[in-house]
Amino acid sequence: MASHRFILRALRGIALAAALVQSGLASAQVMIRDAEIERSLSELAAPIIQAAGLSPSRIQITVLKDDSLNAFVVDASHIFVNSGLILRLKTVQEVQAVLAHEIAHIANGHLTRRPANARAAQKAAIASFALGGLAAVTGNTEAGVGLAAGGINSAQRKFFAHTRAEEASADQSALRYMATAGVDPQAMRDVLEVFRGQEVLNIARQDPYAVTHPLKRDRIRAVEGYVATYKDRAREPSDNTKYWYARLNAKLGSFLRNPSYTLRRVKKNDTSEIALLTKAIAYHQMPDPKQAIANVNALIAKRPKDPYYNELKGQILLESRQFKAAEQAYRKAAALAPRQPLILAGLGQTLLAQDSAAKTREALKVLKSAYARDRRNPRLLRDLAVAYAKTDQPGLASVTTAERYAVLGRLKDAGIHANRALGLLPRGSAGWKRAQDIADAARQAE
Numbered sequence: 181m182a183s184h185r186f187i188l189r190a191l192r193g194i195a196l197a198a199a200l201v202q203s204g205l206a207s208a209q210v211m212i213r214d215a216e217i218e219r220s221l222s223e224l225a226a227p228i229i230q231a232a233g234l235s236p237s238r239i240q241i242t243v244l245k246d247d248s249l250n251a252f253v254v255d256a257s258h259i260f261v262n263s264g265l266i267l268r269l270k271t272v273q274e275v276q277a278v279l280a281h282e283i284a285h286i287a288n289g290h291l292t293r294r295p296a297n298a299r300a301a302q303k304a305a306i307a308s309f310a311l312g313g314l315a316a317v318t319g320n321t322e323a324g325v326g327l328a329a330g331g332i333n334s335a336q337r338k339f340f341a342h343t344r345a346e347e348a349s350a351d352q353s354a355l356r357y358m359a360t361a362g363v364d365p366q367a368m369r370d371v372l373e374v375f376r377g378q379e380v381l382n383i384a385r386q387d388p389y390a391v392t393h394p395l396k397r398d399r400i401r402a403v404e405g406y407v408a409t410y411k412d413r414a415r416e417p418s419d420n421t422k423y424w425y426a427r428l429n430a431k432l433g434s435f436l437r438n439p440s441y442t443l444r445r446v447k448k449n450d451t452s453e454i455a456l457l458t459k460a461i462a463y464h465q466m467p468d469p470k471q472a473i474a475n476v477n478a479l480i481a482k483r484p485k486d487p488y489y490n491e492l493k494g495q496i497l498l499e500s501r502q503f504k505a506a507e508q509a510y511r512k513a514a515a516l517a518p519r520q521p522l523i524l525a526g527l528g529q530t531l532l533a534q535d536s537a538a539k540t541r542e543a544l545k546v547l548k549s550a551y552a553r554d555r556r557n558p559r560l561l562r563d564l565a566v567a568y569a570k571t572d573q574p575g576l577a578s579v580t581t582a583e584r585y586a587v588l589g590r591l592k593d594a595g596i597h598a599n600r601a602l603g604l605l606p607r608g609s610a611g612w613k614r615a616q617d618i619a620d621a622a623r624q625a626e
Contacts, residue, residue, distance in 0.1 A: 210245040212263060212432070213557060215522040216488035217243060220428035221261070221279075224272065224421060227361035228280045232287040232353070239286070241279065243432065249375065253282050267433055268374065272417050272425035273367035280354035280363070288353055290346045347399055355406040362415035365407045372400050426454045434461035453482055460492065469500040487516035491523050498530050506530045514546075521554035529563050532570075540570045558584045575604030579615040586618055595622025 221241040229236045240258050247264035254260070259282045269275050355365050417425075434442050439462040446455050446462075460475035476493045483489055494509035510527035517523050524546055531543035544567040550560055561584035568577035578601035585594035601615035 212243040212245050212435075213522060214243075214431065215491060215517070215520050217428060217431055218522075219488065220424040220431070223424035224276055224428070225259075225279045225283065227421075228276060228283055228354075228357050228363070231357040231360035232283050234283070234287060239283070245436070251278050251282055253285050256286050259283070259286075263432055263436055266428070267436070269371065271367060271370075272421055273364045274371050275425065275428075276361075276363050276421075277354070277358065277365075277367040277371045280358050281350050281368070283357065284350040284353035285346070288346070288349055290350070348402060351399065351403050352406060355403070355410055359410035359413040362413065363417075364414035365410040366414070369400070369403055369407050372403060376400070427457065430454050430457045431461065434458050435465065439463070439465040451478065453479065456482070457489075457492075460496070464496050464499075467500075469496060469502075472496045485516055487513045487520065487523060490516065491526060494526055494530065498526070498533065503530060503533050507534070519553065521550040521557070521560075524550035525554070525557060525560040525563070528567070529559070532563055532567060540567060543567050544571055555583070556587055558587050561587065575601050576611050578604060579611045579618070582615060582618045586621065591622045591625045594618050598622065 218241065221243070222236065225239065225241055226236045229239055238257055242258065242260055243266065244260055244262050246262040248262055249265045249268060251259070251261040251265055259279065261278065261282075265278065266275060269278070351368065355368055358365050358368065434457070442458060442462040442465075446458050456475045456479045460472050460479060463469075463471035463475060473493065473496060476489060476496060479489045480486070480493065490509050490513035494506045494513060497503075497506035497509055507527070507530045510523065510530050513523045514520075514527050528543045528547035528550060531539045531546065543563070547560060547564040547567055550557075551564055554560065561580055565577045565580040565584065568574075568580060578597045582594045582597035582601060585591070585597060595618065598615040598618035602612060602619065605612040605615060
């Protein structure tokens with residue numbers, strides 16, 4: 181009998197799948213997997229997480245490509261923030277206030293107090309246990325997981341909706357963490373003001389935050405009281421905080437907005453770091469690879485040891501089909517950040533694209549290293565399956581393909597490939613056990 185470890189991991193992912201439905205998209209969710217964006221958010225959150233007595237390495241913050249205003253937690257380790265909310269907020273302190281509130285839900289154990297609700301939701305949600313389409317808007321266009329909406333939508337709205345008592349508790353804790361970290365507590369009041377008019381709208385028109393985080397007037401008054409208590413502890417954001425916030429806005433905004441609009445907002449002769457980053461991405465989006473490379477080279481000249489700028493150069497070159505030059509850029513990025521799975525995945529993809537036996541063998545090694553650190557990236561799983569197939573390992577290619585389909589929520593397809601893998605792999609091997617777990621999960625979802 182299978183150990184069902186994969187199923188248990190999947191069930192932990194149910195909360196995320198349901199939350200993605202809750203966040204407002206009933207058909208396809210796209211996570212923005214980008215090493216620089218995730219590093220930027222980690223830098224902004226670190227002082228808040230430390231003030232909460234938690235470990236920054238424990239919490240992963242991911243952006244969802246979604247214009248609606250929302251942020252939520254799904255377990256004790258994962259925070260999700262919609263891109264629309266980040267781009268709507270005006271200051272770094274406001275972004276930190278949103279993160280502080282979600283961190284407070286984790287620190288206060290609000291999700292772990294709902295095991296009965298979780299059990300009730302489990303049966304309906306198993307059909308959509310996928311973690312959503314992990315497609316980076318920064319170039320990986322493979323997006324798409326159709327999450328089951330309908331019946332589970334209303335159930336999950338209730339499951340993830342915090343009570344007013346929890347919101348009051350999270351507000352108080354968040355403001356305390358902000359004060360400890362020196363973040364201006366007025367930012368929390370400013371964030372709530374952004375959402376103030378939401379609750380008077382028809383529920384179908386509300387941003388998800390209004391449903392999951394009730395914004396009654398008494399809550400806002402209480403926050404105002406805490407702001408008055410903690411306002412003397414506010415400090416000017418550090419240079420490091422402002423720097424990473426600027427990079428976050430530049431990277432996210434440049435990839436999501438129309439490139440012509442982006443370029444109009446930057447002076448042509450501006451050679452500051454953030455301006456160069458903005459222009460490099462905008463020209464890449466047009467596409468104008470020559471101008472994109474010129475600007476990213478200027479960036480690297482300013483910060484030659486920055487892995488993310490070298491990664492960006494690799495991405496631009498890869499998507500311009502300049503594979504050998506892309507390989508050089510990704511190698512430099514990987515040398516500067518050897519444990520970053522998204523950078524390793526990019527290097528592996530670039531090696532695989534060159535279609536030589538030696539490069540394919542190296543790609544397999546690199547992709548396996550990336551997979552060991554990030555198993556929920558479907559583009560990585562696709563490339564890894566191709567590498568296994570090209571190195572005459574069809575069983576491992578099949579089980580990796582099954583994992584990819586499972587991550588994308590396509591359990592029927594995952595089951596087909598898992599069963600194929602069971603016939604190709606040695607019984608009892610690690611790959612065979614992974615295939616067995618996926619096959620079991622697919623059968624239970626039927």
